[in-house]
Amino acid sequence: MNVCSFPFLLGVGLAAILFHLAPWKGPRRLFLTVVNVAFLVTQVPNWRSWLCFAGFFLLTYGVLRFLKARPSRDHLIASIGLVVCVFVYLRRYDFVNLLLGGGWAPNEVLSGVELVGISYIMFKAIHMMVDQWEGQLAPYGLFSYLNYQLAFFTLLSGPIYRYNDFQEAWQQMDMGPGDARGTLRCWGRLLIGMLQMGLVAPLLWEGFDRAGRLLFNPSAPDLLQGLAGRFYVYPFYLYFNFAGYTNIAIGAGGLFGFRVPENFHYPFLSRNMIDFWNRWHITLSWWIRDYVFMTSYKACAERFSKWSRLCGYGLLFLALLIAGVWHGTTFAFVAFGAAHGFGIMAAQIYTDSLKKGLGRAGFQRYVQSRLIHGAAIVLTFHYICFTFLYFSSGVDGASFWFFSAMTLMKAPGSAFSALRLTWWTGGSILALTVLAVAWWNSDRLMAGLRGAAARLPQRTSLLYAAVCSMAVLTTFVLLASWALQQKDPVVVYMRF
Amino acid sequence: MSEELRAQVQQVFRDVFDDPSLVLRDEMASEDIEGWDSLTHINLIVAVERKLGIKFATAEIGRTKEPGQNVGSFLRMIEAKVAAKQGVA
Incomplete structure (x- = not known):
């Protein structure tokens, strides 16, 4: 499922409503887990990819538990090294082939494997290993780790969420829904x-x-x-x-x-x-x-x-x-x-x-x-x-x-011939001039904008109007894109 | 924070930033002290660790330079570490 698509928009809306209908922390956590796993299912194309993904995920968790049981500097360095090596193997880096003198053949072994978000899983796992070793990590278990790593909103390309910040929200899940303005x-x-x-x-x-x-x-x-x-x-x-x-x-x-x-x-x-x-x-x-x-x-x-x-x-x-x-x-x-x-x-x-x-x-x-x-x-x-x-x-x-x-x-x-004054070059010169003037007067400009913003009434109805307008526009864009049989836009950083 | 500890930390700041007139105020952020870049930040951490015999974790070192953090929060962190060290001793 693409994050910039109708199914995602509808899915998030529906899931958010059901999530807030759940009365306690337990059902909410369970429901979020189901949502996260359901989203992951739409991202992993075949059983070979599943195998690699699950293997990498379990490796990071296993290493974390091992380090918790046997904390030592040497174990930490060896564990980080192991995770990075497996990651490099799964990513199939070209330059490794050169370094190993052409004896590197993961392309054949990993044929058809498409992995989603493993870079981010690695970043988060290393951060947890180091923080755990230094006594800075909040408590975790397989359930919270699974949701931290596979949270559907950060799975594809981050942002890299630190575990302690995630855990705070994970703990507070029994609180009521936020205010209307926040939502x-x-x-x-x-x-x-x-x-x-x-x-x-x-x-x-x-x-x-x-x-x-x-x-x-x-x-x-x-x-x-x-x-x-x-x-x-x-x-x-x-x-x-x-x-x-x-x-x-x-x-x-x-x-x-x-x-x-x-x-x-x-x-x-x-x-x-x-x-x-x-x-x-x-x-x-x-x-x-x-x-x-x-x-x-x-x-x-x-x-x-x-x-x-x-x-x-x-x-x-x-x-x-x-x-x-x-x-x-x-x-x-x-x-x-x-x-x-x-x-x-x-x-x-x-x-x-x-x-x-x-x-x-x-x-x-x-x-x-x-x-x-x-x-x-x-x-x-x-x-x-x-x-x-x-x-x-x-x-x-x-x-x-x-x-x-x-x-x-x-x-x-x-x-x-390209230097002729076309609308494009003329427009560029005009835009640069406006930018230069704006930069020179940026203090006055910013003060004016801040003043205008302060004068705007801070009413929730305005926020409703803005969000509804954006919803209509987004619906139109997604529908037009679907009608014209355009591919849903992919996240470029998803490849990394 | 005790005056003595504050004076010790202030002296470390003065040495690291090479500014004998520097006076620490809680509300100061890294942008308010000239030359507080990533490299000097680590030099400061290492100097504080040496002077007071404490240790900062990786996550703490990064956090002290993030938006919203200031000299006051840094001093409080140092105070907690010194207190923990004295408690252990």
């Missing part, structure tokens, strides 16, 4: 997510596809529109697809009393790559920060305090390289991770150099300068767009630039 907000998030994923993202994908056709047209390539489309549109497509899914997850989880964490915070307004990873896929970057970067950097700082800063730069690179490799099984994703690792390391080195060079007061002035802040956002945004070329299907960064250069060499006239 309406959850429905609002879910519907906004469906519109982002089902309407905005497919439109952007269409633009990206069209740009590809313009760029790769051998007879008359339109270089400017093609390049700009390929370069700028994909990050927005990915954002609306994944942020849409996240909104669905947060809304659906909220209807059952779970406060699923936020995953995005205006990522394209990042000042540098460090800032970007605090705004994009936040739960993943915080997981990597806590369980990869901070753990290793702390060990480094404790042992080699003199070289700790240098060591930190290397570990920042390594952490983002791991994040990149996690995103996909091919070499393009290794390059994606390396580009992000380089970006985040360069940002840290640049910031440290500025602090040294400018002094305390000078650095403050630098940080507060609106011109520099604006320029930093533009530069970071372009770097992000560059790195996302590795994500876009069939094109990676190197081949993108190579192809563009070849096109320019073959038909230099096309570059000039």
Whole structure:
């Protein structure tokens, strides 16, 4: 079942009503378990996939229980290693084949196996293992672990929910349904997510596809529109697809009393790559920060305090390289991770150099300068767009630039003809001008918007009206998509 | 939190952030102290651990830098750990 579809929308609505009709904690938990398992059944295509999925799930639980019974540092390291190795095997990474000299044949063994959400199961299991070892984990059993790992609202692509937060809601399940405004907000998030994923993202994908056709047209390539489309549109497509899914997850989880964490915070307004990873896929970057970067950097700082800063730069690179490799099984994703690792390391080195060079007061002035802040956002945004070329299907960064250069060499006239003032280029210049003016007056603009929002009456009826309008629009979009026999949009991050 | 413990933690902050004039206030967040980035955060944790003989868990280290957390919550966590250590001793 696709999360951006009519059956899911109806299913969630029905399940939320039945869930809140259940009188006590026990029946509610049991009902949620049935819903989670029923959703999982729609995601696993064949018995081989079931076998692998169940095996991996039971392995993580078994390892957790083993560590609880026999806690030791060596056991913890060995257990994490075992889980990661099984995960790498199941994911069928290309680069492992190269490292093992071609003696790697999981493709034959795992033929037909499609696994859903195992990355997230691994992230959550490792977090539980480490927290349990350090005495930070709330009590758990097979029942709560099963629902934590298989919760239908976070199964496909997170967000990575920490167990203690889940357990708090799992314990409070006997409370009555939330207030009307809270429930309406959850429905609002879910519907906004469906519109982002089902309407905005497919439109952007269409633009990206069209740009590809313009760029790769051998007879008359339109270089400017093609390049700009390929370069700028994909990050927005990915954002609306994944942020849409996240909104669905947060809304659906909220209807059952779970406060699923936020995953995005205006990522394209990042000042540098460090800032970007605090705004994009936040739960993943915080997981990597806590369980990869901070753990290793702390060990480094404790042992080699003199070289700790240098060591930190290397570990920042390594952490983002791991994040990149996690995103996909091919070499393009290794390059994606390396580009992000380089970006985040360069940002840290640049910031440290500025602090040294400018002094305390000078650095403050630098940080507060609106011109520099604006320029930093533009530069970071372009770097992000560059790195996302590795994500876009069939094109990676190197081949993108190579192809563009070849096109320019073959038909230099096309570059000039593309520079004609079309509606597209004119519109882009106008949009950039408006953005620049808005940025320069952002304080006044934000104060005005806040004032307008404060003047709006905080009435529940308005919230009802907004949610009903979104419900009508979502219904229309899903119906139109069904009538036109369009495929339901898939979560891009589901593949990772 | 005792004045003595607060003064000890403040001295660690001053050393790590290289700012002898730094005065800790409970409502201060990481953005209010110049240079409190991920790397310096770990240096701070390691320095506090060394000074007070306590240990922070992985989840605690990350949590202290999340939105909504401030110097006050960090100091309370330190106080609880020092109290637990003295209780054990």
